[in-house]
Amino acid sequence: MEQLLxxxxxxxNGLVLGGYYLLIALGLSLIFSVGGVVNLAHGAFYALGxxxxxEIAKYLGFGPAVALSPVAVGxxxxxxxxxxxxxxxxADPILGLLVTFGLAMIxxxxxxMIWGAAPLPASMPQALKGSVxxxxxIFSRYRLLLLAIVAVVLAGVWLLLNKTSFGRVVRAGIQRPxxxxxxxxxxxxxxxxxVVLGVAMAALGGALFAPIxxxxxxxxxxxxxxxFVVVVIxxxxxxxxxxxxxxxxxxxxxxxxxxxxxxxxASIYVLMFLVLLFRPRGLLGERIEKxx
Amino acid sequence: xxxxxxxRKTAPQSTGRRKVLQAGAAGALALGFPAIVRxxxxxxxxxxxxxxxxxxxALGGWAVQGIRMAExxxxxxxxxxxRQIELISEDSVNPTTAATKAQRMYEQERVALLLGEIxxxxxxxxxxxxxxxxxxxxxxxxxSDVLRGANCNRFTFHMDIPxxxxxxxxxxxxxxxxxxxGRKVFYLTSDYLFGHDLAKAAKHFMAEHGATTVGDELxxxxxxxxxxxxxxIRQAKPTLVATNLGGNQVTNFVKQYAEFGLPYAVAGFxxxxxxxxxxxxxxxxxxxxxxxxxxxxxxxxxxxVAAFRKKYGKTPENHAWIEYVSLKVLAQAMNEIKSTxxxxxxxxxxxxPQFDLLKTRKGYFRSWDHQMQQExxxxxxxxxxxxxxxxxxxxxxxxIPRPDxxxxxxxPTRAQSECKM
Numbered sequence: 001m002e003q004l005l006x007x008x009x010x011x012x013n014g015l016v017l018g019g020y021y022l023l024i025a026l027g028l029s030l031i032f033s034v035g036g037v038v039n040l041a042h043g044a045f046y047a048l049g050x051x052x053x054x055e056i057a058k059y060l061g062f063g064p065a066v067a068l069s070p071v072a073v074g075x076x077x078x079x080x081x082x083x084x085x086x087x088x089x090x091a092d093p094i095l096g097l098l099v100t101f102g103l104a105m106i107x108x109x110x111x112x113m114i115w116g117a118a119p120l121p122a123s124m125p126q127a128l129k130g131s132v133x134x135x136x137x138i139f140s141r142y143r144l145l146l147l148a149i150v151a152v153v154l155a156g157v158w159l160l161l162n163k164t165s166f167g168r169v170v171r172a173g174i175q176r177p178x179x180x181x182x183x184x185x186x187x188x189x190x191x192x193x194x195v196v197l198g199v200a201m202a203a204l205g206g207a208l209f210a211p212i213x214x215x216x217x218x219x220x221x222x223x224x225x226x227x228f229v230v231v232v233i234x235x236x237x238x239x240x241x242x243x244x245x246x247x248x249x250x251x252x253x254x255x256x257x258x259x260x261x262x263x264x265x266a267s268i269y270v271l272m273f274l275v276l277l278f279r280p281r282g283l284l285g286e287r288i289e290k291x292x
Numbered sequence: 293x294x295x296x297x298x299x300r301k302t303a304p305q306s307t308g309r310r311k312v313l314q315a316g317a318a319g320a321l322a323l324g325f326p327a328i329v330r331x332x333x334x335x336x337x338x339x340x341x342x343x344x345x346x347x348x349x350a351l352g353g354w355a356v357q358g359i360r361m362a363e364x365x366x367x368x369x370x371x372x373x374x375r376q377i378e379l380i381s382e383d384s385v386n387p388t389t390a391a392t393k394a395q396r397m398y399e400q401e402r403v404a405l406l407l408g409e410i411x412x413x414x415x416x417x418x419x420x421x422x423x424x425x426x427x428x429x430x431x432x433x434x435x436s437d438v439l440r441g442a443n444c445n446r447f448t449f450h451m452d453i454p455x456x457x458x459x460x461x462x463x464x465x466x467x468x469x470x471x472x473x474g475r476k477v478f479y480l481t482s483d484y485l486f487g488h489d490l491a492k493a494a495k496h497f498m499a500e501h502g503a504t505t506v507g508d509e510l511x512x513x514x515x516x517x518x519x520x521x522x523x524x525i526r527q528a529k530p531t532l533v534a535t536n537l538g539g540n541q542v543t544n545f546v547k548q549y550a551e552f553g554l555p556y557a558v559a560g561f562x563x564x565x566x567x568x569x570x571x572x573x574x575x576x577x578x579x580x581x582x583x584x585x586x587x588x589x590x591x592x593x594x595x596x597v598a599a600f601r602k603k604y605g606k607t608p609e610n611h612a613w614i615e616y617v618s619l620k621v622l623a624q625a626m627n628e629i630k631s632t633x634x635x636x637x638x639x640x641x642x643x644x645p646q647f648d649l650l651k652t653r654k655g656y657f658r659s660w661d662h663q664m665q666q667e668x669x670x671x672x673x674x675x676x677x678x679x680x681x682x683x684x685x686x687x688x689x690x691x692i693p694r695p696d697x698x699x700x701x702x703x704p705t706r707a708q709s710e711c712k713m
Contacts, residue, residue, distance in 0.1 A: 006527050013519055020517070118350040119540055121572030121682060130553035138526060140519065140552045212551050213516055214544050214570065216350065222516060257520035262483050262510035264520065 009137050010254035016143050018250030019150040023205040024223055025230035025242050026157065027198030033174050033237040034194045035089045037096035041080070042202050042227065043220030044107035048073050049203025050210040050219060051115055054122055062125050069207040070200040077199030081192045089191070104220065112217040124211035146208050153201065158239065160197075170194060174237075229268055233275045235285020244283055335378040336371070336632060338363075338619070339403035341390055341418065342433070344383035347513070347539045348410045351566060351611045355410065355433065356381055357604055358612030362619035365599075372626045379619075381408075390414035394421040394429075404632040405429070407618055410611065412436035412486055422447040428634040432618045433611055435562075437489050440663045441704075444711035447634070449641060449662040451618050453583045453702075455486070457668055459493040459561050460702040461692045462581040463501070465670035466559055469579060471532055472498060478507035478530035478556075480521060480545070482538040486562075487513075490536035494561050498534070506530050513538065518548045526554060535560040543567045550575040565686070566609040568671070573685040576673050584613045584651070585669055585688045592650030607683045613650070621647045652691055653699060661711040665699045667691035 024046055031039045049069050056072075057065035084103065088096040128142045161167035173180045173187045180187055205223075213219065226249075234245030249268050256267035275283065340359055342352040363379045371377055380401055384390035390409070397403045398421070406422065407430035409415040415434035422429035423445040430449045431439065437455045439448075453461070466472050477498055481491040487510075495505065507528035511521060525533055533556050537545055542563045549558060558578035565585065568576055586597050586607050596616065600608040608616075624647065626632055629640045641662070646654040655666035670689040679685045693701040 006523070009523055010520055013523055017517060017519060116350075117344075117353045118566055119543060119570035121570055121575075123572045123574050124551070126574070129551060138523070138552070140548075142551050143519070212548050214540050214547075216540065216570075222514075254520045254523075257524065261521065261524065262512065265512040265514055 005136060007255065007258055010258040011251050012137060013139075014251035014254030015247050016139070016147050016250070017254065018247035019147045020143075020205075020209070021226055021230050021249060022243060022246035023150050023153065023201055023208070024227040025234070025246055026154070026239075027201040028224075028227050029231045029234070029237055029239070029242045030157075031085075031195055031198045032231070034170065034191050035085055035096075036093065037085055037088050037100065038093070038228075038236075039085070039198075040097060040100040040224060041103040041107065042100075042198070043222070043224030044104045045073055045077065045199045045202040045220075046206040046223050047111060047217070047220035048076070048107065049206025050122070050213075050215050051111060051120075051206075052203065053207035053210055054120055054215065066204070066207045070203040073203035073206075074196045074200035077196040078192060080199065081195040085195060086188075086191070104224070108217050108220060115217075117217060119214050119216035122210040122215050142212065149204075149208065153204070154243065157197070157201075161239070166190070166193075226268070229272050231282075233272050233282055235282025238282065238284040238286060241282055241284030248283075335376045336626075337401060337403045338377055338379050338622075339394070339397035339401060339406040339408075340379055340381040340615075341384040341393055341397075341406065341408040341414075342381070342615070343385065343409075343411055343414065345385060350540070351410050351433070351564060351609075352383070354566060354609045354611040355408070355615040358600075358608065358615035359408075359619050361600060361603060361612075362616045362623075366619065366623045372623050372632070373630055377623070384409060384411070384414050384418075387411070387413045387417040391417035391421050394418045395425070398422075398425050398427050404626075405622065405634060405637070407622065408432055408615070409434050412439060415439055416443060419443065419445055419448045426634070428637055430618055430622060432614050436486050437493070437704075438485075438710075440661050440709075440711060442710040444661055444713060446638065446662075446713050449657050449664070451614055451621075451664050453666070453668050454663065454704075455489045455561075456493050456704050457702045458581045459490065459497050461668035462494075462559065462561050462579065462670060463497045464692050464702075465579045465581070465672075465689060467501065471557055471559060471579070473502040475503045475532040476506040476528075476530045477503050477532045477534050478525050478528050479505065479509070479534050479536060480525070481508075481510050481536040482513050482541055483510040484513050484538065486538050487536050490538075490561050494534060494536055503532070511537075511541075513541065515541065516544055518545050519552070522548065522552050522554060525556070530556055532556065533558045536562065538562065540567055540570065543570045546571045546577070547575045550577070564610060566611070568686060569609075569683050573673070573679070573682065574676065576685075579670055579672050582610055582669050582671055582688070583666075584610045584649075585671065585686070587688050588651055588669075588691075590650055590652055592648055596650055617647075617649050621649075652695070655699070658700070658703070660706060660713070661709055663703065665703060667693070667699070668702065 028039060028042045052072050053065040053069035056068050084099060124142055130141050132139045132141050169185055170190050173190060177187060230246050230249050231242055234241030252267050252271050253264055257264040342355045343349055344352045363377060367376050382393055394406055397406055405428040409431050410433035412434040415431045416439060418429055428447055430451060432451045435452050435455055440450045440454055479491060481487045535545060542560060560578060560580050563580040597608060625637060625640055629636050641657045642659045644656040644659055646656050649655045649666055651667050653667055655664050657664050671686045674685050674687045
């Protein structure tokens with residue numbers, strides 16, 4: 001009985017962790033949906049979000065830093081879309097991969113030059129530390145707050161895509177860009193907005209994780225691997241696929257650690273392997289034709 | 293050189309008057325002041341390898357700053373036997389690249405000797421290159437026991453304290469704070485050579501002093517989220533959490549431990565000052581071991597810290613210190629024997645001459661395993677509000693062993709060591 005409770009605790013903790021992955025993976029998936037580019041520079045925006053939040057926190061404190069850092073990095077996203085990504089929407093996917101991979105390396109070195117190679121200290125306000133107990137389950141107070149923020153962002157993005165005229169154009173543009181153009185609608189501003197949204201979500205992730213993870217130049221490269229795994233398992237470009245996959249990855253990792261702690265990190269790659277073996281387009285993926 | 297100038301002089305019209313004049317002037321200088329030219333090539337080259345990328349890259353950055361400062365000071369003081377030194381420092385990247393670069397430095401760059409490393413695996417491959425070439429290597433920052441144990445060789449000396457000494461120093465701190473006897477311990481260990489080494493020594497020490505084990509788990513070196521492990525720890529209800537984690541993993545762990553606010557005492561057998569600083573005040577707790585710290589009350593440490601702050605605008609970390617003293621020690625030894633001959637240098641160091649390490653007691657390389665014998669320390673965290681600067685929140689202990697105890701107290705004895713040269 002007690003063992004079962006421990007397992008359940010790991011499952012619930014895994015769901016919370018899934019929220020953590022979701023913030024990064026969803027943006028990656030969105031950018032792929034609109035442009036067909038797998039943005040390997042996504043981790044760099046996550047890192048920049050963390051560093052920007054530390055800079056802003058020096059002057060305005062923790063809360064404003066978390067709110068403003070995604071805005072600042074999102075503005076950078078405009079330049080990123082305008083000068084780089086835009087050229088690769090219709091190009092061979094390998095070119096998009098190469099250019100974003102290169103940008104990720106440039107960003108990492110730039111961070112190293114500006115802030116140094118050593119990790120920077122980052123703390124959350126004292127009030128957010130500690131645990132909350134629900135029955136016998138322990139939750140980090142901070143992670144619950146994080147989960148709430150992720151839920152709000154998720155709902156916001158879903159509403160934007162499904163319940164607004166903006167979202168209708170974007171969805172139409174994803175499926176039939178030629179028809180949208182024929183109707184006299186310029187897709188460009190919509191694409192830019194979606195990229196900025198994805199980039200800002202990555203930066204928000206960085207700002208939120210700074211107090212509980214390591215803030216150092218390679219942090220972006222670290223997160224992009226997991227985010228990519230989540231997107232691949234869920235199905236490239238699928239909204240609910242990414243949500244499902246992020247939660248699944250969190251739970252599988254938690255449950256594995258409950259039984260075989262040393263295999264925790266390996267478990268998510270085994271999961272990806274199995275999913276790709278039996279369902280190459282991912283759990284809810286629809287369009288793999290981009291890669292065919 | 294002269295060929296080059298010859299080419300320039302006879303270059304076609306487009307070369308231009310100014311360039312020809314410059315080349316001519318340079319040629320004249322080379323002819324006119326041969327002594328200077330010879331002095332240039334007369335420098336003593338010293339090879340230095342340390343990781344500047346990857347999970348130890350940040351620590352390597354400190355090491356380079358420390359050794360560059362030593363180079364400047366040695367040259368300003370007249371060099372070695374009156375000759376200036378030229379330090380060739382490179383990123384060692386990984387064990388394979390480290391070995392390739394070591395071979396190139398010995399063979400093509402013709403360095404007098406080689407020093408460096410933090411990564412135990414890279415140090416191991418460089419040690420093999422040194423032995424093959426019968427050349428001198430000083431391993432500065434690698435801590436794995438096997439390097440000075442089963443894998444020891446005549447051509448390598450070791451500056452940093454090995455794992456066993458870290459555990460024993462940490463153990464003294466734990467005994468002092470009554471955190472061993474009767475404690476129920478949960479061990480969390482990084483799943484690689486250094487972590488396993490650390491765990492083995494730690495469990496041995498704790499068992500010997502009356503602690504029991506309630507949990508013993510491994511985690512991969514790329515774990516960044518420790519929450520499932522924190523749940524495991526809570527399930528086991530330990531009275532002490534002992535970590536054997538490597539590199540910047542410790543920082544992640546202590547940040548998340550503070551986030552969850554678990555009530556059990558924390559200790560760890562490895563934490564570098566830079567990683568403690570990165571955790572930040574308010575996140576770090578527990579007792580940790582270290583080889584050097586900036587608050588040691590000796591004129592040497594005070595002067596070093598002041599000079600480092602002046603040059604780089606920040607407080608030196610233990611890797612900056614170790615690279616700095618390592619080069620100083622080698623310079624002193626070569627000045628003493630008036631030679632850069634590697635065989636003579638090894639023979640000299642094996643006579644156990646004493647070296648100032650900026651600590652209270654001087655250190656020496658033990659003749660039979662080439663391990664530097666020196667004082668170690670532990671640190672805890674100062675209470676909030678008792679420090680001003682972010683780097684100043686660590687409270688360091690007095691030197692271990694105590695002044696009345698032998699310096700080799702913490703090191704493995706000859707009977708315990710597997711080193712056979």
